[in-house]
Amino acid sequence: MIPTLPGITTVAQTITLALSPIFMLTAIGQLLNVLAGRLSRVIDRVRALEQLHPRSTGPEHDRHIWELRLLDRRISIINASLFLAVSSAVMTSLVVVSLFVATLGKLHFASIVAIAFILAMILLIAxxxxxxxEVRLSLRAIHVRKEYLDG
Structure with a gap:
C-alpha cells in the first residue's frame, strides 16, 4: 500500500488550527520586546549609579546603595521573566510543529499537543x-521622596 499525503484541505485546516498559537507567539514577541527594553533601562541606571556611588557620602551614598540593591533584584526578576517568556515561545512553537507533524504523519497525539499548549500557557502566565x-518593585524607586514633597 502506498502512503498518501494529506490533501490541501487537511493542510489548510492545520494552518487554521495553528493560527492561534502563532498569534500567541506574536504576543510573546511583544512581551520580550518590553522586557528587553526594561532590562536595558535598568542596566543603564545601574551604570549611572556606579559612576556616582564612589563620589557620594552620607544619606546620598545610602540611597545609592539602596537603589543599586533594588536594581539588582529587578535585573534578576526581568531575567527570570525573559527566560519564562522564551520557554513559552519554544513550547508554543513545538505545538505548531506538532500539529503539522501529526497531520502529515497521520499521527494521533492530541494529548501531547494539549499538554504542550497548557505548559506554554503556564510559562506565559509565570x-x-x-x-x-518587577513593575511593582520598580515603583519603589520612582516614588518622589518625602523630603522633596515637604519643601
Missing part, C-alpha cells in the same frame, strides 16, 4: 506574573 512583580 512570565507575566514576574513582569507584574
Amino acid at each position: 512570565s507575566l506574573v514576574s513582569f507584574m512583580f
Whole structure:
C-alpha cells in the first residue's frame, strides 16, 4: 500500500488550527520586546549609579546603595521573566510543529499537543506574573521622596 499525503484541505485546516498559537507567539514577541527594553533601562541606571556611588557620602551614598540593591533584584526578576517568556515561545512553537507533524504523519497525539499548549500557557502566565512583580518593585524607586514633597 502506498502512503498518501494529506490533501490541501487537511493542510489548510492545520494552518487554521495553528493560527492561534502563532498569534500567541506574536504576543510573546511583544512581551520580550518590553522586557528587553526594561532590562536595558535598568542596566543603564545601574551604570549611572556606579559612576556616582564612589563620589557620594552620607544619606546620598545610602540611597545609592539602596537603589543599586533594588536594581539588582529587578535585573534578576526581568531575567527570570525573559527566560519564562522564551520557554513559552519554544513550547508554543513545538505545538505548531506538532500539529503539522501529526497531520502529515497521520499521527494521533492530541494529548501531547494539549499538554504542550497548557505548559506554554503556564510559562506565559509565570512570565507575566514576574513582569507584574518587577513593575511593582520598580515603583519603589520612582516614588518622589518625602523630603522633596515637604519643601
